[in-house]
Amino acid sequence: MSTALDIRRGRIGESAARPDGVPKVRGEFAFSSDLFSEGMLWGHIVRSPYPAAAIRGVDVSEALRIPGVRAALTSDDVPGRKTYGLDYPDQPVFAWDVVRYMGEPVAAVAAVHPETARRAAAAIIVDYAPTEPLTDPVVAADAEPIHPLGNVLHRQRVRTGDPDARGTVVVEGRYETGMQDQAQMGPESGLAIPAEDGGVDLYIATQWLHIDQEQMAACLALPLEKVRLHLAGVGGSFGAREDLSMQVQICLLALRTGRPVKMVYSREESFLGHVHRHPAVMWYRHHADADGRLVKVEARIILDGGAYLSTSTAVTMNAACMAPGPYRVPNAVVEAVAVRTNNPPCGAMRGFGSVQVCFAHEAQMDKLAAALGIDPVELRLRNALKSGDSLITGQTLRGTAPVAEVIRTCAAAPLPAGGPVTATELELPGGAGRTADRDSVRRGVGFAVSIKNLMYGGGFDDYSSARCRLEDGVATITCAAVEVGQGFVTLVQQIAREVLGVVDVVLAPPGTADIGSAGSTSASRQTWMSGGAVQQACLAVRERLLTSIASRHGLAREALEIVEGRIVSLDREVDLPISEAAPGEVLEETAEFHHAPTAELDADGQGDAFVSFAFAAHRAVVDVDLELGLVRVVEIATSQDVGRVLNPVQLVGQLEGGIAQGVGLAVMEEIVLDHGRVRNPSFTDYVIPTALDMPPVHIAALIEEPEPGSPMGAKGAGEPPMISSMAAVVAAIRDATGLELPRAPVRPQDIALARPGQGPVAGSSPITQEVSP
Amino acid sequence: MGADIVGELIDYQLRVNGHEHDVADGWLGESLLYVLRERLGLPGSKNACEQGECGSCSVLMDGRLVCSCMVLAASAVGAEIVTVEGLSAGYNELSDIQAAFLAEGGVQCGFCTPGFVVSVHDLLEHNPDPTELEVREAVSGNLCRCTGYGRILAAVRAAQETRQG
Numbered sequence: 020m021s022t023a024l025d026i027r028r029g030r031i032g033e034s035a036a037r038p039d040g041v042p043k044v045r046g047e048f049a050f051s052s053d054l055f056s057e058g059m060l061w062g063h064i065v066r067s068p069y070p071a072a073a074i075r076g077v078d079v080s081e082a083l084r085i086p087g088v089r090a091a092l093t094s095d096d097v098p099g100r101k102t103y104g105l106d107y108p109d110q111p112v113f114a115w116d117v118v119r120y121m122g123e124p125v126a127a128v129a130a131v132h133p134e135t136a137r138r139a140a141a142a143i144i145v146d147y148a149p150t151e152p153l154t155d156p157v158v159a160a161d162a163e164p165i166h167p168l169g170n171v172l173h174r175q176r177v178r179t180g181d182p183d184a185r186g187t188v189v190v191e192g193r194y195e196t197g198m199q200d201q202a203q204m205g206p207e208s209g210l211a212i213p214a215e216d217g218g219v220d221l222y223i224a225t226q227w228l229h230i231d232q233e234q235m236a237a238c239l240a241l242p243l244e245k246v247r248l249h250l251a252g253v254g255g256s257f258g259a260r261e262d263l264s265m266q267v268q269i270c271l272l273a274l275r276t277g278r279p280v281k282m283v284y285s286r287e288e289s290f291l292g293h294v295h296r297h298p299a300v301m302w303y304r305h306h307a308d309a310d311g312r313l314v315k316v317e318a319r320i321i322l323d324g325g326a327y328l329s330t331s332t333a334v335t336m337n338a339a340c341m342a343p344g345p346y347r348v349p350n351a352v353v354e355a356v357a358v359r360t361n362n363p364p365c366g367a368m369r370g371f372g373s374v375q376v377c378f379a380h381e382a383q384m385d386k387l388a389a390a391l392g393i394d395p396v397e398l399r400l401r402n403a404l405k406s407g408d409s410l411i412t413g414q415t416l417r418g419t420a421p422v423a424e425v426i427r428t429c430a431a432a433p434l435p436a437g438g439p440v441t442a443t444e445l446e447l448p449g450g451a452g453r454t455a456d457r458d459s460v461r462r463g464v465g466f467a468v469s470i471k472n473l474m475y476g477g478g479f480d481d482y483s484s485a486r487c488r489l490e491d492g493v494a495t496i497t498c499a500a501v502e503v504g505q506g507f508v509t510l511v512q513q514i515a516r517e518v519l520g521v522v523d524v525v526l527a528p529p530g531t532a533d534i535g536s537a538g539s540t541s542a543s544r545q546t547w548m549s550g551g552a553v554q555q556a557c558l559a560v561r562e563r564l565l566t567s568i569a570s571r572h573g574l575a576r577e578a579l580e581i582v583e584g585r586i587v588s589l590d591r592e593v594d595l596p597i598s599e600a601a602p603g604e605v606l607e608e609t610a611e612f613h614h615a616p617t618a619e620l621d622a623d624g625q626g627d628a629f630v631s632f633a634f635a636a637h638r639a640v641v642d643v644d645l646e647l648g649l650v651r652v653v654e655i656a657t658s659q660d661v662g663r664v665l666n667p668v669q670l671v672g673q674l675e676g677g678i679a680q681g682v683g684l685a686v687m688e689e690i691v692l693d694h695g696r697v698r699n700p701s702f703t704d705y706v707i708p709t710a711l712d713m714p715p716v717h718i719a720a721l722i723e724e725p726e727p728g729s730p731m732g733a734k735g736a737g738e739p740p741m742i743s744s745m746a747a748v749v750a751a752i753r754d755a756t757g758l759e760l761p762r763a764p765v766r767p768q769d770i771a772l773a774r775p776g777q778g779p780v781a782g783s784s785p786i787t788q789e790v791s792p
Numbered sequence: 793m794g795a796d797i798v799g800e801l802i803d804y805q806l807r808v809n810g811h812e813h814d815v816a817d818g819w820l821g822e823s824l825l826y827v828l829r830e831r832l833g834l835p836g837s838k839n840a841c842e843q844g845e846c847g848s849c850s851v852l853m854d855g856r857l858v859c860s861c862m863v864l865a866a867s868a869v870g871a872e873i874v875t876v877e878g879l880s881a882g883y884n885e886l887s888d889i890q891a892a893f894l895a896e897g898g899v900q901c902g903f904c905t906p907g908f909v910v911s912v913h914d915l916l917e918h919n920p921d922p923t924e925l926e927v928r929e930a931v932s933g934n935l936c937r938c939t940g941y942g943r944i945l946a947a948v949r950a951a952q953e954t955r956q957g
Contacts, residue, residue, distance in 0.1 A: 036894055043902030043907060046836020050902075053835035087798075133826075134819060136800045162867050204840045204848060204903035253936050254840070254903030286841040312802075445925055503862035504901025624932045644848035668897035672943050676900065679940030702845035702935065709932040710941040 025156035030517040031731060034668035037509045038526060039442070039502070051251035052208035052226035056279035059210065060089055062272045063136035063282070064265065065126040065143050066291060067118035070361040070695025071152035074116055074145060075607040077126055079131035082139040082462070083721030087131040090275045091143060097271065099240030103263055105230065109168055110364070112238050112267045114624035118147070120363050121167060121328035121696050122291025129272040129280050135771035152361035152695035155298055161621040165326075172324040172331040172357040177624030179411045180350030186306025186314035190386040194379040195301065195762040197689035198323070199296035199680075202707050205254015207264040208251025208283040211273035218245025218272045219281035224253040226260045226367075228499050228529060229536035230675050238267045239274070243531075246270070250529040257680070258367030258505035259293040261541055262329050274613050294329050294360060294366030295690055297357065299338070301374035305383045306350075311391050315350035315409070316343040316383075322365070325355040329366030336477060337372025339624060340412050344380035345422045345470035345634050351411040353624070361695045366542055369680060370738040373471050374745060378763055381467040381746040389574065390616045396430045399468055404634075415624040419724040421660050422634050426468055428720035429658040435717075439642050440460050446650035448642055450711055455644040462653070465750025468636045469743035472629040473735045474544040477615035481544070481630075484535035485552035486609040487515065487560045492598025494519055494557070497527040500537035500549035504738060506669040507545050511553050513666065514731075517568035518557035519564075520581040535611065543633065543735020543785060546665065548612060551730035563606050568593065614655035615728055631726055634660040635739035637678070637747035639685075640714075643755040648767030650686045652712070652748055658720040659739055663732035670736055675716045683708050683740075685748035691763050804869050808832060809878030820866055825849045827865035828875060836876040836906045840935070847934030850907040850914075853876045857914040876906035879913060889913055889951045898947035900938030908934050912948050920955060922948075 029035030042048040079091035094115035096099055103109040103113070115124050126143050130136040153162050159170050207225035207306075218241055225231050228248045236246045247651040253260070265282050273280040284292055295309045299322050306315040317435045320338050339355035368374075384402075388395040403422035404504040409415050411676050439447065439460035445454040485498040494515040502508045512524040527533065561581065568586055572756040578588050586595045618626040640653040655678050664670055687706045699705045725732030745763060757772050801817040806827065813832050825842070827871070828834045837860050838848035851860045852874040860875075880887045886894065889912050899905050908931060915922060915930040922930065927948050928941075932934040936944060 031812075037899060039902065040894040040899050041886065043899050043905050044886060044893050045880060046834075046906040048902055049835075050838070052839055053829070055830075055833075132798055134821060138798070142929075202937055203936065204838070205901065206840065254838075257900040257937070277854070278853070283839065397807070443925075451929070493915075506900070550852065599877040638911055668943070672897050672900055672939055675940030676938045677940070679816065701843060701858060702841045703843065705936060708940075709935065710928040710945065711942045716940065720846035746903065 023634065025726040028516065028522055029513055031513050031665055032097060034666055035509050035513050036394060037506060038164040038512055040442065041506055048449055050205050050254050051222065052206060054222055054281060056210060056212055058279050059279040060129040060130045060131060060276060061136045061268050062280045063140045064124045065140045066269055067114065067123045067125055068120060069118060069147055069149045070121045072118050072147040072149040073115060074118065075148055076146040078144040078652060079126060081144060084129055084144040085135065085139050087135040088128060088139045090129045090272055091126060091139065092271055093126045096275065098477060100237040102236055102330055103234045103267065105262055105553065106332050107328055109166065119361055122363065127268045128274055129276050135543055151579055154360055154362055154692065154695045156321050156358050156360055159360045160356060165361060165487065166359055170359040172213065172328050172359055173230055173335040174356045175624060176334045176478050176622065177339045177351060177353040177411050179413060179625065182352050184306065184315045184350040188307050188387065188390050189307050190383060190390050191304040192382060192386060192761055194301045194382060196299045196375045196378050197764055198365065198692055199368060199684050199688050200290060200705055201257035201259035201293065201574050203255030203257055203259050204703065206284040206286060207252065209265060209269055209277060210281045211269045212279045213273045213277050216245060218246045218247065219273055220249060221266060221270055222249045222251040222661060223266060224251050224500050224610045226256050226503065226541055227441060227539035228501065228531050231263060232531045234263055235270060236268050239270055245326065248531045251500055251501045252628055253501060255371045256540065258371065258541060261367035264292050264618055276352045286702060287700040290466060290705065291697060294364045296368040297324060297334055297365040297375065301376065301379040303379050303383050305387050307387055307391065309671065311387065311393045311401050313346055313402050315547050316348045318342045318353045320355040322355065322357040323360055323362055325362045325364035327364045329364050331366065331465060334372040335465060337472060338376050340628065341470055341472065342380065342409065343411055344377060344378050345404050345468050347404055347408050350654060353411065357689040363690065363693055363697060369677065370741040377467065377469045377742045378746045378749065381600045381743065381750060385750055390394060395466055396426060399426050406597040412620060412628060412631060414627045416632065418726050418728065419632050419660065420632065421722045421724055422635065424470065424722050425634050425636040425658040425660055429656055430466065432638065432656040432717055432719040435640055435654040445621040448644040448651040449647065454645065455649060459646045460642050460644050461755040462669045463641050463751040463755025464623060465639045465747045465754055467743040467750055469634065469739055470474065471630045471633050471738045471742055473633055474547060474614055475540050476629040478619035479619055480613060481548060481612045482537055482611055483537040483552040484536055484609065484611045485549060485556045486607065487556035488605060488607040489519065489560050489564065489600065490522055490605045492596065493522045493523045495527055496553055497534045498537050498549055498553055499529045499531065499534050499541040500545050501529065503540050506666060506726060507549065509669060510546060510550055514550060514553050515557050517750045518554060518561055523602045534569065543738045546733055551612035551636035552610050554730050555612055556608050557610035559610060560606045564601060565592055565610065566713065566735050567598055573647060627709065631734060633729065633734040633739050635743055637744040639747040639751040640753040641748060641755055643752055643770060645756060646771060648769065648771030650752055650765065652682050652714045654714045654716040654717060654743055656719050657740065658722060659736065660734060661736050662726040662729055662734035664721055665731060665733050668684055671718065672738045674740045677715050677737060677742040678716055679708050681741045681744030682713060682748055684764055685745045688777050797801060802866060804866055806865065806868055806873060807871065808834065818865065822865050823861050824863040824865045824868050825860040828860060829878045831956060834875055834877050837922065838903055838906060840903060845912060848904050848907040850910040850934065852910065857911060876910055879909065890953055892947040892951040896947040896950050897943035898939065904934060904936040908944060913950065916952060916955065921952065
């Protein structure tokens with residue numbers, strides 16, 4: 020059966036179809052791993068099998084003797100800076116004296132066939148002297164430095180109000196979250212083509228073309244304009260492509276051999292070759308008055324940054340500033356520290372910094388509710404932030420903050436019918452394994468709420484660039500914003516149709532040579548930032564077009580408007596279709612969009628560091644087999660603060676997709692480390708939710724309160740679904756089991772082998788040291 | 793290149809989407825996925841795990857759904873292979889399932905999409921009116937990291953309803 024194409028060409032607020040949807044469903048969309056160039060070689064990176072070792076020598080001569088091998092490179096072959104990094108270049112392109120994590124690149128080869136390249140990589144002899152790895156983040160700060168820059172990557176304190184304030188009720192706990200992998204389906208891959216000018220063209224899947232270009236140019240010792248990046252199809256990202264992966268190595272191979280070089284990571288290499296979500300150890304103490312109003316929050320948060328800095332600075336800042344969650348807290352003493360260890364480097368992943376602390380602050384809210392005998396939803400409502408309130412950073416919430424609304428609407432959603440007694444066998448925990456005994460299955464319900472700062476802040480002048488070109492009624496938009504699957508390309512077309520009244524909108528291929536930076540596809544920022552830049556460019560073209568038509572007809576500009584794809588004057592004397600308004604004329608405008616300025620935090624973590632915030636609530640229903648420790652997530656209900664719905668279908672996709680990653684972190688996803696060694700770098704052993712694991716999502720409400728300052732009133736919607744869904748699922752498991760479950764993901768043994776009422780070890784809380792002067 | 797590559801090389805033919813394709817100087821160790829993608833110019837089948845866990849490389853081999861990464865290409869000689877590229881009638885046309893994925897929002901990054909499309913074709917061919925649990929079970933060998941499966945399940949339902957009339 021076949022269907023002729025009928026693509027929905029919608030405007031803002033409509034479920035317009037993706038412009039890349041047809042090639043994607045036909046298998047014709049060119050992802051970065053699908054590229055081909057005549058005569059291309061295959062690259063392969065040699066990685067350290069040790070989490071910590073001294074390198075006594077690297078011998079590539081055997082590899083070079085293998086027929087078909089064209090190059091073998093080490094750190095000696097890096098012509099420019101030998102290190103790179105998003106915030107600070109502390110990470111070697113190739114390790115030369117020591118390796119600091121399992122999977123660190125040491126050499127790279129290029130050969131005529133991928134198997135030849137793999138064999139050549141195996142033939143490179145690296146003389147390692149393994150050393151004892153530093154793997155415990157709790158002791159890392161005071162341990163022998165494993166890097167010249169020391170073991171403290173970033174420290175963020177936030178202090179407000181009276182540090183000695185006391186509540187009538189105090190609850191505390193120690194919480195941990197594990198190391199999550201982005202597990203984007205498309206492996207890291209790219210194609211580098213040496214150019215005649217001595218430069219290189221790189222076709223790559225990334226999140227931010229221009230920041231890659233800057234880092235690469237320094238390492239390749241080439242001027243920026245000779246390092247040209249072109250966006251290849253991105254098979255998901257979720258933070259995994261924020262840092263460089265193969266970019267420098269593959270270009271070095273292409274420049275050395277004078278031939279195009281393609282490289283595609285295996286899944287194992289992908290697990291070893293990109294950063295993960297920071298694991299966290301968090302000590303919390305909440306003080307409240309007898310009515311449940313928060314008096315003080317104390318928190319100490321240790322984030323395991325792994326071997327290199329990556330985005331640890333921003334993750335630490337988010338964790339510290341968002342530590343209390345979406346609640347009013349007059350007094351706070353918070354410290355977050357990201358430390359360096361010989362574990363895999365950690366950096367960006369959806370909701371970063373906020374996911375970890377949400378797990379802890381929501382567990383604390385439930386403990387507080389229990390201690391006070393107040394309903395957990397009611398306790399959250401009593402403390403919910405609202406517009407005009409201050410955060411613990413002293414920043415006043417000037418935007419919309421419908422926290423109470425997301426809580427109320429989510430809590431009011433009807434609970435799913437049925438239960439373990441009536442469920443079919445396949446719907447019990449364990450599913451097709453049919454292992455569960457119906458009598459040992461208990462249902463639980465958990466609730467969690469989150470806050471996420473949107474976009475880059477802390478004084479960083481964040482911006483995006485876009486160009487609009489209008490010719491014969493067709494708009495062409497050039498913007499380097501990276502489409503990773505989120506649907507920004509759809510939104511670009513919707514914006515251009517909305518502003519210009521056109522139907523056909525062409526998207527120029529994103530690259531560094533054609534337009535300025537669009538910033539990163541991360542931090543829920545592209546709809547606001549690059550959407551804003553596209554909107555401004557389109558508005559500028561619209562102004563020029565209308566001004567020109569008006570003067571041609573001797574009218575004032577204000578007399579014309581665009582209605583349903585036609586330029587009309589108020590008196591209808593002028594009534595032209597856009598496509599015929601300016602025959603042969605090309606109107607082109609470029610815009611740069613900046614968000615409102617932010618400030619750096621001071622030594623006490625005070626300052627207006629953030630642009631905007633989004634809030635979400637999640638309610639999870641789970642069935643738990645108490646004997647086997649198996650969990651089935653039955654349903655997730657959610658309400659989210661979205662500002663404005665720009666594309667309903669795509670928005671639902673963000674909510675459902677983010678929740679799936681939250682469910683994954685709650686009950687199944689974790690990079691398992693053994694003395695710094697990754698034990699499960701495969702989809703066999705690192706398990707992500709399948710269609711059988713993922714419950715139905717009930718969207719109770721999308722709260723639309725247009726956000727001031729946002730170009731279309733919308734707030735980024737990608738991260739919040741991940742943040743509190745995870746906390747809600749674990750809360751539901753606690754409800755079903757009566758266990759404290761202070762660690763996520765919750766593993767079967769945490770349930771089946773636990774003793775009810777297991778609490779934190781008394782006297783172990785290092786908050787005490789932090790609080791006393 | 794010849795022996796420059798990796799050892800013994802062979803020539804053979806594969807029948808893919810109704811056409812015979814020559815494979816010249818292929819290494820015996822190449823998977824069907826690799827040959828489709830790198831030798832036959834059919835990169836629609838994807839390489840997300842290359843160990844049979846994710847379903848991104850799903851193709852039909854003599855009418856059976858297989859992970860092409862787990863099949864040695866040379867062992868597929870004589871089989872009728874259908875890839876995602878062979879599912880729609882022609883240029884600018886979509887199969888009903890492809891159209892449903894697009895209309896219902898079942899596509900985000902799209903890397904898993906071809907595998908899902910092949911899987912769902914296979915499902916509805918053998919079970920035209922599956923229950924939701926049957927659909928979930930049938931596609932549980934296909935991993936998606938973007939959608940949380942909600943819109944994919946909606947797409948299957950829509951295609952199913954269209955076929956039921």
